[in-house]
Amino acid sequence: MSWFEKLLPSKIRTEGKTKKAMPEGLWTKCESCGAVLYRSELERSLDVCPKCACHMRIGARRRLDTFLDPEPRVEIGGDLEPNDVLKFRDSKKYRDRITQAQKATGERDALIVMQGKLKGLPLVTAAFEFSYMGGSMGAVVGERFVRGAEVSLEKKIPLVCFSASGGARMQEALFSLMQMAKTSAALARLSKKGIPFISVLTDPTMGGVSASLAMLGDVNIGEPNALIGFAGPRVIEQTVRETLPEGFQRSEFLVKHGALDMIVDRRDMRDRVASMLAIMTHQAAP
Amino acid sequence: MKHSFLDFEQPIAELEAKIEELRFVSNDNEINISEEIAKLEAKSKTLTESIFSNLTSWQIAQLARHPQRPYTLDYIERIFTHFEELHGDRAFADDPAIVGGLARLEGRPVMVIGQQKGRDTKEKVRRNFGMPRPEGYRKAMRLMQTAERFKLPILTFIDTPGAYPGIDAEERGQSEAIARNLFVMSTLKVPIIVTVIGEGGSGGALAIGVGDRVNMLQYSTYSVISPEGCASILWKSAAKAADAAEAMGITSTRLKKLGLVDQVIKEPLGGAHRDVETMAQRLKDVLLETLEELSEGTADALVKKRYERLMQFGQFTTRPQ
Numbered sequence: 001m002s003w004f005e006k007l008l009p010s011k012i013r014t015e016g017k018t019k020k021a022m023p024e025g026l027w028t029k030c031e032s033c034g035a036v037l038y039r040s041e042l043e044r045s046l047d048v049c050p051k052c053a054c055h056m057r058i059g060a061r062r063r064l065d066t067f068l069d070p071e072p073r074v075e076i077g078g079d080l081e082p083n084d085v086l087k088f089r090d091s092k093k094y095r096d097r098i099t100q101a102q103k104a105t106g107e108r109d110a111l112i113v114m115q116g117k118l119k120g121l122p123l124v125t126a127a128f129e130f131s132y133m134g135g136s137m138g139a140v141v142g143e144r145f146v147r148g149a150e151v152s153l154e155k156k157i158p159l160v161c162f163s164a165s166g167g168a169r170m171q172e173a174l175f176s177l178m179q180m181a182k183t184s185a186a187l188a189r190l191s192k193k194g195i196p197f198i199s200v201l202t203d204p205t206m207g208g209v210s211a212s213l214a215m216l217g218d219v220n221i222g223e224p225n226a227l228i229g230f231a232g233p234r235v236i237e238q239t240v241r242e243t244l245p246e247g248f249q250r251s252e253f254l255v256k257h258g259a260l261d262m263i264v265d266r267r268d269m270r271d272r273v274a275s276m277l278a279i280m281t282h283q284a285a286p
Numbered sequence: 287m288k289h290s291f292l293d294f295e296q297p298i299a300e301l302e303a304k305i306e307e308l309r310f311v312s313n314d315n316e317i318n319i320s321e322e323i324a325k326l327e328a329k330s331k332t333l334t335e336s337i338f339s340n341l342t343s344w345q346i347a348q349l350a351r352h353p354q355r356p357y358t359l360d361y362i363e364r365i366f367t368h369f370e371e372l373h374g375d376r377a378f379a380d381d382p383a384i385v386g387g388l389a390r391l392e393g394r395p396v397m398v399i400g401q402q403k404g405r406d407t408k409e410k411v412r413r414n415f416g417m418p419r420p421e422g423y424r425k426a427m428r429l430m431q432t433a434e435r436f437k438l439p440i441l442t443f444i445d446t447p448g449a450y451p452g453i454d455a456e457e458r459g460q461s462e463a464i465a466r467n468l469f470v471m472s473t474l475k476v477p478i479i480v481t482v483i484g485e486g487g488s489g490g491a492l493a494i495g496v497g498d499r500v501n502m503l504q505y506s507t508y509s510v511i512s513p514e515g516c517a518s519i520l521w522k523s524a525a526k527a528a529d530a531a532e533a534m535g536i537t538s539t540r541l542k543k544l545g546l547v548d549q550v551i552k553e554p555l556g557g558a559h560r561d562v563e564t565m566a567q568r569l570k571d572v573l574l575e576t577l578e579e580l581s582e583g584t585a586d587a588l589v590k591k592r593y594e595r596l597m598q599f600g601q602f603t604t605r606p607q
Contacts, residue, residue, distance in 0.1 A: 081603045085544070088533055090520035139600025146597065168489075168510045170520060173534040174546050177510040178599035180489060181496045184465060185472035185596045192473065208510070211449075211464040211489045230460040230489070231451030235515075239451050249456060259459045 030054055046266045055223050055266055057203055059105070060112040060129035063162050067270060068116040068125060076113040076124065076151055077144035086173055094171040097133060105132045109140035110165070113148035115155075119274040119286040122155065124148045127162040128209070135165035137209050138172040142179030145213060149186040158196040158277050163214040167207020180212035187216045196280040198273055201228050201251070201260070215259070219276060222251030222260045289560065290354060294345050298337065298556075301330040334556050341505075344528035346537050347513055349505040350484050351447075354559035356566070357416075358385055358400030358443045361483065364566035365573070366391055366398060372429055374421075378458065381422030383414045383450070384494070386429045391441070392574060397433035399426050399494055400443030403484070416485075417450035420463035423493050427467050430474060439477040439577055442494045447512065449490030464493040471496035472596060473589055477580035479573060481551070482506040482538075483558075498592050499576050500546070502538035503565070504553040508546075509536040546599070549576075 028037050032054035042049070046066050047056040058066075064073075088094040102108060110132040115124050126148050128135040145161070152159040168176040190197055199217030201210070203226035211230050214220075222228060229249040237244060247253050254260040264272050274286045291299035305326045308319055341349070349355070362369055366389035374380040386399035401418060404410035418426075426442075433440045449460055471478060471494075478497035486495070486508030502508060511519075513531035518524040541547040551572050554561035580588065 075607075078607045079604050081605055083601045083603045085601050086533070086535055090516075090530070090533060091522070140602045142600055143602055170511055170516050170534070172600070173510050173536075174508060174541060174544070175600045177488065177492055178546065178596070180465075180492060181468050181472065182596045182599050184468035185496075185593055188469045188472045189593070191469075208489055210461040211493075212468055213465070215459075215462040215465040216469055228461075229456050230449060230464070231456065235451045236453060236456065240453060242453065244453065248453070257457050257459065259462055 031056065048266050053224065053265065055203065055225065057130055057164065059131060060107070060127040063127040064112060064114050064125060068114065068118060069120070073114050073116040076115060077147045080140045080143055081108045082138055082140050085175065088171040088173070097171065101132045105129055107132050109138070109144070110135045111141040111144045113144045115151055118270060118277070121274060121277055121283065121286060122157045123160060123277065124152045124157060125160045128164040130164040133169060136167060136169035137165060137179050138169035138176050139179065142182045145183045146186045149190055152195055153190055153193060156195060158198065158281065159190060160198045160200065160273060161213060162200045162202055163205045163209050164202045165205055165209035167209055177208065180208050183213040184216060187213060196277060198277065200269070202226050204228070206230070206232060218280070220260045222254060222263050223266060224251060224263055226251045228254055292348050292352065295337065298330060298334050301326060301333060305330065331555070338556065342528065343531035343537050344513065346505050347507050347531050349557050350507045352557060352559055355484050356558050356562045358402045358445060358483065360562060361443060361566055361569060362389065362398055364563065365570040369398070375424035375428060377421070377424060379421045381419050381425060382412050383416055383418040384422035384426050386426060391577065394577065395438050397429055397438045397440045399429055399440065401446040403445060414450055416446045417448060418446065418490060419450050419452070419455045420458040420460050423463040423467050426494050427470055430470065434474045434476050437476060439479065439580070440474070441573060442478065442480050442497065444480065444482040444486045444491045444495055445484035446487045446490050447485055448487035449493065464489050467493040468496055472593065475585035475589055477577065477588060479576050479580070481569065482508050487512060496596070498580055498588060499548050501549045501551055501572060502541065502547050503551050503558060504538055505557050506538060507536040508541060509534050
């Protein structure tokens with residue numbers, strides 16, 4: 001109670017908060033330009049700042065929800081859960097890290113895969129959940145990706161993947177490294193059958209994910225200003241002892257050096273991916 | 287060649303120094319002390335056996351990086367004949383951190399590819415400490431596709447701290463180069479035999495490591511990240527590398543138990559560098575044997591089996607949603 005309220009006779013004191021309750025997160029500040037944004041407006045623009053076009057990170061469910069048609073949607077490999085084969089323990093047990101990540105995200109692991117439609121075109125879409133242990137790739141992520149690719153193969157429908165990952169999951173040690181080979185082998189099969197794979201690299205896509213499935217698209221798309229690379233910028237700086245060039249390892253840098261085909265604004269993603277897939281599969285423009 | 291010793295081998299080093307001293311004395315002296323020398327040599331052998339029977343993962347990691355450890359070209363020279371090194375990725379450059387070429391294994395035509403480290407400072411720099419750049423992986427891919435065209439089995443030798451983390455490597459698409467190799471290797475219609483001879487450092491190792499058989503020399507290592515790297519990320523201290531090495535299970539015996547490696551090739555007492563000839567002979571025997579096994583059956587069956595092998599990597603639990 002403030003000193004002023006204490007002075008007031010008890011009759012006119014109001015119970016509880018005098019301030020009007022402000023719902024959590026009604027306003028958001030853009031991390032890039034600092035603009036104060038109305039949350040629902042930001043959501044309408046798919047978490048892209050309407051002022052500066054900064055692409056904020058979004059979760060896997062929301063990604064799929066905003067990319068796919070509302071119906072039909074069938075999740076693939078949702079019944080898989082991580083298994084701590086090595087009984088890995090660093091400063092924390094891997095088991096505990098899993099529990100913590102599952103609680104925080106509501107997901108069992110860092111990749112969600114769904115069969116659905118994009119502007120009427122049937123396809124399989126995978127999306128990484130970066131807030132689940134940095135979107136790291138372990139056995140479940142690898143297996144879900146492969147199961148998604150197998151559905152693509154079986155139904156002869158395209159595969160699209162939105163990556164956001166720090167790389168391989170260290171707690172699964174060499175098993176996680178092998179997921180790079182596993183996912184790449186599945187993509188090689190798709191490629192031999194002429195089934196399109198479009199890889200969308202979002203902020204950030206690094207290490208083992210970048211050096212496997214994410215770079216293997218028939219079309220590689222980057223979201224604006226996404227950090228994409230093999231080695232982390234800090235590791236490179238320590239190795240070469242030079243300051244990194246401006247814009248190093250950002251989408252624009254990768255387009256310039258020929259690793260990505262294009263940069264696509266998230267708000268245009270549905271239209272552009274659908275249009276390209278329709279061309280690649282000889283269908284009428286959606 | 288004089289052996290150099292690692293920290294944990296110091297007791298052996300002291301004994302060996304003593305033996306050396308006695309030999310020196312006996313040379314310019316009439317006294318016969320050969321009996322004493324023989325006794326000490328036996329003692330040194332027992333000591334080595336006892337130290338090497340109980341190595342920690344971290345000690346093995348140091349052996350895998352031993353400055354005298356045989357490198358790819360040391361094995362190529364001893365195992366193969368008619369080796370003709372092939373250079374360049376046909377697009378940008380030749381990367382000396384990866385070597386490869388046509389060769390014969392007991393008369394059989396093959397393609398060999400491996401990462402190459404340098405022995406002296408100048409050579410180390412030239413070979414970039416065995417850390418390939420994209421052009422190195424692209425050269426390897428070119429040679430593998432050449433091998434497929436001419437039906438040559440591919441034998442790869444892994445020995446790298448990892449793919450080079452440099453500005454130029456990123457600019458030229460390190461990620462894509464590694465990814466493309468994984469993609470291509472999974473469908474090559476010729477047998478691929480992979481052997482980790484030293485350090486199997488992460489994606490940079492795997493980029494020439496997708497095969498039908500994966501062997502490891504006894505004191506080689508294979509891991510998703512270096513013990514130092516893992517320690518500095520998860521323990522926030524590179525000094526915890528020994529703990530990280532243990533936790534990740536980077537040794538040949540552990541990985542064999544986990545089903546990630548097919549065969550462990552025993553090293554001579556004290557490690558491959560103590561007796562390179564014996565090591566090369568053992569490796570050659572295994573390669574010949576494996577090649578024999580893989581030559582049976584059709585190419586399609588081989589590729590199918592390789593795919594199935596890749597698909598079974600990684601365990602998980604199934605629970606209804």
